[in-house]
Amino acid sequence: MHYTLCDCVLDLIQNSVEAGSSLVLLDLAQSSDSLDVSIRDNGCGMTEEELKRATDPFYTDGIKHKHRKVGLGIPFLVQTVSMTDGSFDIRSEKGTGTEIDIRFNLDNIDTPPVGNVISLLYQVLCFQGSYDLTADRSLRTGSEELSYQVNRKEMLDVLGDLETAASLGLLRDYITSQEEDLH
Amino acid sequence: MSKMTLEELRNLREAKKKEAAQRDTEGKDTLVIVGMGTCGIAAGAKDVVDALLDELKKVGNENVIIRQAGCMGLCHVEPTVEVRSPGIPNTIYGKVDGDVARKIVRQHIVDGHLVNKHVYDKPAADIIEQ
Numbered sequence: 001m002h003y004t005l006c007d008c009v010l011d012l013i014q015n016s017v018e019a020g021s022s023l024v025l026l027d028l029a030q031s032s033d034s035l036d037v038s039i040r041d042n043g044c045g046m047t048e049e050e051l052k053r054a055t056d057p058f059y060t061d062g063i064k065h066k067h068r069k070v071g072l073g074i075p076f077l078v079q080t081v082s083m084t085d086g087s088f089d090i091r092s093e094k095g096t097g098t099e100i101d102i103r104f105n106l107d108n109i110d111t112p113p114v115g116n117v118i119s120l121l122y123q124v125l126c127f128q129g130s131y132d133l134t135a136d137r138s139l140r141t142g143s144e145e146l147s148y149q150v151n152r153k154e155m156l157d158v159l160g161d162l163e164t165a166a167s168l169g170l171l172r173d174y175i176t177s178q179e180e181d182l183h
Numbered sequence: 184m185s186k187m188t189l190e191e192l193r194n195l196r197e198a199k200k201k202e203a204a205q206r207d208t209e210g211k212d213t214l215v216i217v218g219m220g221t222c223g224i225a226a227g228a229k230d231v232v233d234a235l236l237d238e239l240k241k242v243g244n245e246n247v248i249i250r251q252a253g254c255m256g257l258c259h260v261e262p263t264v265e266v267r268s269p270g271i272p273n274t275i276y277g278k279v280d281g282d283v284a285r286k287i288v289r290q291h292i293v294d295g296h297l298v299n300k301h302v303y304d305k306p307a308a309d310i311i312e313q
Contacts, residue, residue, distance in 0.1 A: 007224050014219055018253050073221045119229050123219075127251050158193045166199045166245035169236050170192060177187040 001080040004115025005104050008080060009037055010123060011073045012100060017127040019043025021097065024133040026124060028117065031140040035104040035114055042097040051092045077102065084108040118179050122172045125152045126162045139182040148178040203246055213247045213292055218263040220254025226261035227280060234281035235264075238288040247292060259307045266291055277303035 002008040009028070016024045021043035029036040046054060057075035074090070081088050086105045092098040105111055121135055131152070138147035152162070155174075159167040215235060219228045232249065239245050257263045260277025264287060267273045274297060276287060283301055290296050 002225055003227075007229060010219070010229060011221050011224050014221075014224070014251075014253060072225075076221065076225075116229065116233075119233055123229060123232060123251060126249075127219075154189070158189055159196050160200075163248045163250060164245060165236055165239040165247045165249055166203065167196065168232075168249060169240050169245060170195055170199065172233075172236065173184070173195075174187050174192045177184045180184055181186040 001076050001083070001112060004112050005035055005037075005080075006115030006117060006120040008077055008112075009039075010120050012039055012077065013124045013133075014127060015073055016041035016043055016098070017129050017131055019045070019098070021131050024124075024131055026133065026135040028135070028137045029140070030106075030114070030138065033105070033107045035106060037100070037102040037104070039100040040097065041099075045094045045096050045098055046092040047094045050094075051090060054090075080104070080112065084111040086111070118172060118176050121150060121175045121179075122168065125150065125155055125171065126168060137179070137182070146182045148181070150175060150178070199245070206243070212269045213244075214250065214267040215247060215287075215292075216250045216252050216255075216265040216267075218253070218255045218257065218261060218265075219251045220258075222254055222258035222261045223263065228262040230281055231262045231264060231279050231284045234284035235288060238285040239292075242288060242293055244288070244292065256307055257303055260303050263303070268292055268295070271295055271297070275303050276301040 002011065013024060013026060016039060019041060021041035023042050025040040027038040054074045055078050057072055077088060080086065081102065081104065084105050085108050086103050088100065088102040090098065090100045117137065121137065124135065125133060133152040135150050136147065138145055155171055156162055159170060161167050162171065217228055217232055235249060239247050255263055257275065257277055262279045264276045264279045264284065265273065266287060268291065276298060278301055283298065286298050290298050
Protein backbone atom coordinates (compact mmCIF):
# COMPACT_ATOMS: atom_id res chain seq x y z
CA MET A 1 0.00 0.00 0.00
CA HIS A 2 1.02 3.63 -0.25
CA TYR A 3 3.01 5.11 2.59
CA THR A 4 0.38 7.75 3.40
CA LEU A 5 -3.31 8.27 2.62
CA CYS A 6 -2.41 11.50 0.82
CA ASP A 7 -0.15 9.50 -1.53
CA CYS A 8 -3.08 7.21 -2.28
CA VAL A 9 -5.30 10.21 -3.14
CA LEU A 10 -2.58 11.87 -5.23
CA ASP A 11 -2.29 8.65 -7.25
CA LEU A 12 -6.07 8.56 -7.90
CA ILE A 13 -6.12 12.22 -8.99
CA GLN A 14 -3.20 11.53 -11.33
CA ASN A 15 -5.41 8.80 -12.87
CA SER A 16 -8.22 11.34 -13.33
CA VAL A 17 -5.91 13.80 -15.07
CA GLU A 18 -4.37 11.08 -17.24
CA ALA A 19 -7.91 9.95 -18.17
CA GLY A 20 -8.31 13.29 -19.96
CA SER A 21 -10.69 14.92 -17.48
CA SER A 22 -11.48 18.58 -18.00
CA LEU A 23 -13.03 18.77 -14.53
CA VAL A 24 -12.02 17.04 -11.31
CA LEU A 25 -13.70 17.53 -7.93
CA LEU A 26 -11.91 16.42 -4.80
CA ASP A 27 -13.38 16.47 -1.32
CA LEU A 28 -11.32 15.67 1.78
CA ALA A 29 -13.37 15.63 4.97
CA GLN A 30 -11.44 14.67 8.06
CA SER A 31 -12.62 14.02 11.59
CA SER A 32 -10.92 12.42 14.58
CA ASP A 33 -11.74 8.90 13.41
CA SER A 34 -12.09 9.07 9.63
CA LEU A 35 -10.90 10.67 6.41
CA ASP A 36 -13.66 10.72 3.81
CA VAL A 37 -12.43 11.27 0.28
CA SER A 38 -14.58 11.79 -2.74
CA ILE A 39 -13.28 12.19 -6.28
CA ARG A 40 -15.42 13.03 -9.31
CA ASP A 41 -14.01 13.34 -12.80
CA ASN A 42 -15.32 13.60 -16.31
CA GLY A 43 -12.48 11.64 -17.88
CA CYS A 44 -12.70 8.71 -20.29
CA GLY A 45 -14.28 6.41 -17.68
CA MET A 46 -14.32 2.62 -17.73
CA THR A 47 -16.72 -0.10 -18.79
CA GLU A 48 -17.98 -2.49 -16.13
CA GLU A 49 -15.43 -5.05 -17.29
CA GLU A 50 -12.53 -2.56 -17.27
CA LEU A 51 -13.53 -1.35 -13.81
CA LYS A 52 -13.50 -4.91 -12.51
CA ARG A 53 -10.07 -5.49 -13.99
CA ALA A 54 -8.74 -2.18 -12.60
CA THR A 55 -8.86 -3.66 -9.09
CA ASP A 56 -6.57 -6.49 -10.22
CA PRO A 57 -2.92 -5.60 -9.55
CA PHE A 58 -1.82 -7.75 -12.48
CA TYR A 59 -3.82 -5.79 -15.02
CA THR A 60 -3.07 -2.58 -16.87
CA ASP A 61 -4.61 -1.27 -20.07
CA GLY A 62 -1.20 -1.43 -21.80
CA ILE A 63 -1.79 1.86 -23.60
CA LYS A 64 1.12 3.69 -22.08
CA HIS A 65 3.62 0.86 -21.69
CA LYS A 66 2.91 -1.96 -24.10
CA HIS A 67 4.52 -4.85 -22.25
CA ARG A 68 3.67 -3.82 -18.74
CA LYS A 69 1.68 -6.36 -16.74
CA VAL A 70 0.93 -4.52 -13.52
CA GLY A 71 -1.27 -1.59 -12.51
CA LEU A 72 -1.19 -0.79 -8.82
CA GLY A 73 -3.04 2.49 -8.27
CA ILE A 74 -6.53 1.18 -7.48
CA PRO A 75 -5.25 -2.14 -6.00
CA PHE A 76 -3.30 -0.07 -3.41
CA LEU A 77 -6.58 1.61 -2.45
CA VAL A 78 -8.40 -1.72 -2.23
CA GLN A 79 -5.59 -3.18 -0.13
CA THR A 80 -5.52 -0.22 2.24
CA VAL A 81 -9.25 -0.08 2.97
CA SER A 82 -9.69 -3.85 3.17
CA MET A 83 -6.82 -4.22 5.65
CA THR A 84 -8.00 -1.40 7.88
CA ASP A 85 -11.77 -1.61 8.03
CA GLY A 86 -12.35 1.23 5.65
CA SER A 87 -14.65 1.26 2.67
CA PHE A 88 -14.72 2.43 -0.91
CA ASP A 89 -17.05 2.60 -3.86
CA ILE A 90 -16.05 3.23 -7.47
CA ARG A 91 -18.61 3.98 -10.15
CA SER A 92 -17.59 4.58 -13.71
CA GLU A 93 -19.19 5.01 -17.07
CA LYS A 94 -17.30 4.77 -20.33
CA GLY A 95 -17.08 8.20 -21.95
CA THR A 96 -18.64 9.97 -18.97
CA GLY A 97 -16.28 9.75 -16.02
CA THR A 98 -15.50 8.10 -12.74
CA GLU A 99 -16.65 8.65 -9.16
CA ILE A 100 -14.84 7.32 -6.13
CA ASP A 101 -15.97 7.52 -2.51
CA ILE A 102 -13.59 6.33 0.17
CA ARG A 103 -13.70 6.16 3.93
CA PHE A 104 -10.32 5.67 5.53
CA ASN A 105 -10.63 4.44 9.09
CA LEU A 106 -8.23 6.53 11.18
CA ASP A 107 -8.98 4.46 14.29
CA ASN A 108 -7.43 1.32 12.88
CA ILE A 109 -3.81 0.89 13.93
CA ASP A 110 -2.84 -0.42 10.49
CA THR A 111 -4.18 2.59 8.59
CA PRO A 112 -1.26 4.56 7.12
CA PRO A 113 -0.85 8.12 8.42
CA VAL A 114 -2.88 10.83 6.68
CA GLY A 115 0.34 12.37 5.39
CA ASN A 116 1.03 15.84 4.08
CA VAL A 117 -2.27 17.42 3.00
CA ILE A 118 -0.52 20.65 1.93
CA SER A 119 1.76 18.88 -0.55
CA LEU A 120 -1.17 16.80 -1.79
CA LEU A 121 -3.32 19.84 -2.48
CA TYR A 122 -0.75 21.94 -4.31
CA GLN A 123 0.50 18.97 -6.31
CA VAL A 124 -2.98 17.90 -7.53
CA LEU A 125 -3.30 21.40 -8.98
CA CYS A 126 0.00 21.16 -10.86
CA PHE A 127 -0.26 18.17 -13.16
CA GLN A 128 0.18 18.98 -16.81
CA GLY A 129 -2.98 19.55 -18.80
CA SER A 130 -5.83 21.99 -19.16
CA TYR A 131 -8.11 20.45 -16.52
CA ASP A 132 -9.90 22.40 -13.85
CA LEU A 133 -9.91 21.05 -10.30
CA THR A 134 -11.69 22.15 -7.17
CA ALA A 135 -10.57 20.78 -3.85
CA ASP A 136 -12.72 21.11 -0.73
CA ARG A 137 -10.93 20.39 2.49
CA SER A 138 -12.60 20.28 5.88
CA LEU A 139 -11.56 19.31 9.38
CA ARG A 140 -14.02 18.51 12.12
CA THR A 141 -12.84 18.84 15.72
CA GLY A 142 -15.58 18.10 18.26
CA SER A 143 -18.64 20.01 17.11
CA GLU A 144 -16.64 22.56 15.13
CA GLU A 145 -15.96 22.16 11.42
CA LEU A 146 -13.59 24.43 9.51
CA SER A 147 -13.01 24.30 5.78
CA TYR A 148 -11.45 25.95 2.76
CA GLN A 149 -11.53 25.50 -0.98
CA VAL A 150 -8.91 25.84 -3.70
CA ASN A 151 -9.62 26.00 -7.40
CA ARG A 152 -7.08 25.47 -10.17
CA LYS A 153 -8.42 28.10 -12.56
CA GLU A 154 -8.47 30.70 -9.81
CA MET A 155 -4.88 29.86 -8.84
CA LEU A 156 -3.80 30.05 -12.49
CA ASP A 157 -5.43 33.46 -12.74
CA VAL A 158 -3.74 34.74 -9.58
CA LEU A 159 -0.30 33.20 -10.15
CA GLY A 160 -0.11 33.41 -13.95
CA ASP A 161 1.29 29.86 -14.22
CA LEU A 162 1.44 26.66 -12.20
CA GLU A 163 4.83 25.42 -13.33
CA THR A 164 7.60 27.79 -12.28
CA ALA A 165 9.22 27.06 -8.94
CA ALA A 166 8.21 30.59 -7.87
CA SER A 167 4.49 29.97 -8.49
CA LEU A 168 4.54 26.51 -6.98
CA GLY A 169 6.30 27.85 -3.91
CA LEU A 170 3.70 30.61 -3.46
CA LEU A 171 0.86 28.17 -4.06
CA ARG A 172 2.30 25.95 -1.35
CA ASP A 173 2.56 28.95 1.02
CA TYR A 174 -1.06 29.86 0.27
CA ILE A 175 -2.36 26.35 0.97
CA THR A 176 -0.16 26.12 4.08
CA SER A 177 -1.82 29.26 5.44
CA GLN A 178 -5.31 27.84 4.73
CA GLU A 179 -4.44 24.49 6.29
CA GLU A 180 -2.90 26.07 9.39
CA ASP A 181 -6.11 28.02 9.88
CA LEU A 182 -7.97 24.71 10.35
CA HIS A 183 -5.79 23.58 13.24
CA MET B 184 1.38 32.25 9.17
CA SER B 185 -1.94 34.13 9.08
CA LYS B 186 -4.54 33.03 6.54
CA MET B 187 -3.49 34.47 3.18
CA THR B 188 -6.07 36.10 0.92
CA LEU B 189 -6.08 35.76 -2.86
CA GLU B 190 -5.19 39.46 -3.11
CA GLU B 191 -2.13 38.95 -0.91
CA LEU B 192 -1.14 35.96 -3.03
CA ARG B 193 -1.49 38.03 -6.20
CA ASN B 194 0.68 40.80 -4.73
CA LEU B 195 3.36 38.33 -3.68
CA ARG B 196 3.43 36.89 -7.21
CA GLU B 197 3.82 40.37 -8.70
CA ALA B 198 6.67 41.12 -6.30
CA LYS B 199 8.38 37.85 -7.27
CA LYS B 200 8.04 38.70 -10.95
CA LYS B 201 9.64 42.10 -10.46
CA GLU B 202 12.42 40.54 -8.40
CA ALA B 203 13.04 37.93 -11.11
CA ALA B 204 13.11 40.57 -13.85
CA GLN B 205 15.79 42.50 -11.96
CA ARG B 206 17.88 39.40 -11.40
CA ASP B 207 18.12 38.56 -15.06
CA THR B 208 16.55 35.33 -16.31
CA GLU B 209 18.52 32.74 -14.39
CA GLY B 210 17.07 29.26 -14.73
CA LYS B 211 14.47 30.32 -17.26
CA ASP B 212 15.41 27.62 -19.75
CA THR B 213 15.66 24.78 -17.26
CA LEU B 214 12.90 22.21 -17.11
CA VAL B 215 12.60 19.59 -14.38
CA ILE B 216 10.16 16.70 -14.83
CA VAL B 217 9.20 14.55 -11.85
CA GLY B 218 7.65 11.12 -12.47
CA MET B 219 4.43 10.91 -10.50
CA GLY B 220 2.74 7.69 -11.51
CA THR B 221 1.88 5.11 -8.84
CA CYS B 222 5.52 4.02 -8.77
CA GLY B 223 6.90 7.54 -8.31
CA ILE B 224 4.38 8.46 -5.63
CA ALA B 225 4.96 5.18 -3.76
CA ALA B 226 8.69 5.83 -3.73
CA GLY B 227 8.40 9.39 -2.41
CA ALA B 228 7.99 11.74 -5.41
CA LYS B 229 5.77 14.06 -3.37
CA ASP B 230 8.67 14.81 -1.00
CA VAL B 231 11.03 15.22 -3.97
CA VAL B 232 8.89 18.04 -5.40
CA ASP B 233 8.86 19.69 -1.97
CA ALA B 234 12.66 19.43 -1.70
CA LEU B 235 13.17 20.81 -5.22
CA LEU B 236 10.99 23.84 -4.40
CA ASP B 237 12.79 24.47 -1.11
CA GLU B 238 16.24 24.29 -2.68
CA LEU B 239 15.38 26.36 -5.76
CA LYS B 240 14.09 29.05 -3.43
CA LYS B 241 17.28 28.86 -1.36
CA VAL B 242 19.55 29.29 -4.37
CA GLY B 243 17.28 32.04 -5.74
CA ASN B 244 16.56 30.20 -8.96
CA GLU B 245 12.79 30.13 -9.07
CA ASN B 246 12.38 30.57 -12.81
CA VAL B 247 12.99 26.85 -13.24
CA ILE B 248 9.95 25.03 -14.57
CA ILE B 249 8.78 21.94 -12.68
CA ARG B 250 6.40 19.53 -14.37
CA GLN B 251 4.72 16.55 -12.77
CA ALA B 252 4.44 13.73 -15.28
CA GLY B 253 2.99 10.22 -15.01
CA CYS B 254 5.08 7.04 -15.08
CA MET B 255 8.13 7.43 -17.34
CA GLY B 256 8.88 3.69 -17.40
CA LEU B 257 11.66 3.74 -14.81
CA CYS B 258 9.59 2.24 -12.02
CA HIS B 259 12.56 0.24 -10.70
CA VAL B 260 14.51 3.40 -9.81
CA GLU B 261 11.76 5.78 -8.70
CA PRO B 262 11.48 8.53 -7.76
CA THR B 263 12.82 9.81 -11.06
CA VAL B 264 13.64 13.36 -12.07
CA GLU B 265 14.54 14.44 -15.60
CA VAL B 266 16.50 17.66 -15.98
CA ARG B 267 16.69 19.56 -19.25
CA SER B 268 19.15 22.36 -18.84
CA PRO B 269 21.02 24.38 -21.49
CA GLY B 270 24.56 23.19 -22.13
CA ILE B 271 24.10 19.74 -20.54
CA PRO B 272 22.51 16.69 -22.21
CA ASN B 273 19.02 15.87 -20.95
CA THR B 274 19.53 13.69 -17.91
CA ILE B 275 17.28 11.27 -16.04
CA TYR B 276 18.05 10.79 -12.39
CA GLY B 277 16.73 7.81 -10.43
CA LYS B 278 16.46 6.84 -6.76
CA VAL B 279 16.04 10.51 -5.92
CA ASP B 280 15.19 11.45 -2.34
CA GLY B 281 15.17 14.88 -0.70
CA ASP B 282 18.97 15.01 -0.35
CA VAL B 283 19.57 13.96 -3.94
CA ALA B 284 16.96 16.47 -5.14
CA ARG B 285 18.82 19.26 -3.33
CA LYS B 286 22.08 18.03 -4.85
CA ILE B 287 20.52 18.08 -8.33
CA VAL B 288 19.56 21.72 -7.82
CA ARG B 289 22.98 22.84 -6.57
CA GLN B 290 25.22 20.58 -8.64
CA HIS B 291 23.35 20.17 -11.92
CA ILE B 292 21.11 23.21 -12.28
CA VAL B 293 23.36 25.81 -10.64
CA ASP B 294 26.88 24.48 -11.30
CA GLY B 295 26.28 22.47 -14.47
CA HIS B 296 27.75 19.16 -13.27
CA LEU B 297 25.99 15.79 -13.35
CA VAL B 298 25.12 13.99 -10.13
CA ASN B 299 26.77 10.87 -11.53
CA LYS B 300 25.66 8.21 -9.04
CA HIS B 301 21.99 8.78 -9.83
CA VAL B 302 22.00 8.94 -13.64
CA TYR B 303 19.71 6.33 -15.23
CA ASP B 304 18.91 6.05 -18.89
CA LYS B 305 17.04 2.81 -19.58
CA PRO B 306 13.42 2.04 -18.82
CA ALA B 307 12.38 -1.04 -16.82
CA ALA B 308 13.13 -4.40 -18.47
CA ASP B 309 9.46 -5.37 -18.82
CA ILE B 310 8.92 -2.36 -21.04
CA ILE B 311 11.85 -2.80 -23.42
CA GLU B 312 11.67 -6.58 -23.83
CA GLN B 313 9.89 -7.74 -26.96
